[in-house]
Amino acid sequence: MYNIGICDDGENICTSIENMLLQYAQEKNVQVDTNIWYTGESLRDYLASGGYLDLLFLDIELFKMTGIEVGTYIRNQLDNMGLQIVYISGKASYAQQLFKTQPLDFLIKPILQEEINEVMGMALKIAKKRNERFEFQRGKDYYYIPMGDIVYLESKGRKVKVVTMKAAFEFYGKLKNVVKCLSEDFIVIHQSYIINKEYVFRYTYEMVELVDGTILTISLANRKIVRDELLREE
Structure with missing residues (x-):
């Protein structure tokens, strides 16, 4: 089972990404489990309590705790370098700020099925290598x-x-x-x-x-x- 998280304060965006992930999983015969959070704080609490994710789609412009702050928390406080993070945003001006958290990718809204397919292909390839x-x-x-x-x-x-x-x-x-x-x-x-x-x-x-x-x-x-x-x- 491949565990995927989606964190965005827009319910429609979360649903859209989840549907595209499920479509990819069905076409590629991959077993996935998706979880959704609408705030950075709720996602942080889940991970801090031992929750596990393989891949995370993380909005940068969250209301209080931003996506960059969540990513920094994952890397520095949790010391988790294995979780693959894909930042999502409506702006293209964050690339330099994201570098230190070693993201897998950075997607600009609106997100297309082709982009989800490419990200999933990369993420699963990395996961396979890490199992060696x-x-x-x-x-x-x-x-x-x-x-x-x-x-x-x-x-x-x-x-x-x-x-x-x-x-x-x-x-x-x-x-x-x-x-x-x-x-x-x-x-x-x-x-x-x-x-x-x-x-x-x-x-x-x-x-x-x-x-x-x-x-x-x-x-x-x-x-x-x-x-x-x-x-x-x-």
Whole structure:
């Protein structure tokens, strides 16, 4: 079951988006469960109490707690980087403000069925990738981490450090062997670093900044490849 939330203070807009989502689900034979909220506060309370969503269509211009404030709450207070957020608005002037909350997309009202179809295709593709797991061994114990949770990997002598938003793990190994086990979302930026493209916040020709604030150097030999890969994502 794929859990989708819609938060907009316009009842007609919520109903329209829900109907388009259900049409997509029927055509693609995807099981979805939709929930609707009309205020940012009610959505925040649902998530704070442990409510789970895979995808959220979030209006920016909510009456009190704005969509941007809800998105910031999801990322910073709940530390939830997995929930895919699609902002919706009647204006096109918010793009820069949304960047820090790492949205999946930004749609301008009125929203069309074709746009919903495209968003759902992207969201389901990401969800499938995140279900892939990375396996490593520490002593006699085996660990399995969803690849979508990995922010970056670092070579530390004879060990590899795996960093997620919530924890870090080390095991004996080499990055050149680890990279063979990773999905196409990962890029080698340096002989000591592999990053997950989904967690890139900012980049220049010489460095990348990840959403957790980590800044990593891009080696001279990898700069063109990294730039081309990241530009392809834009």
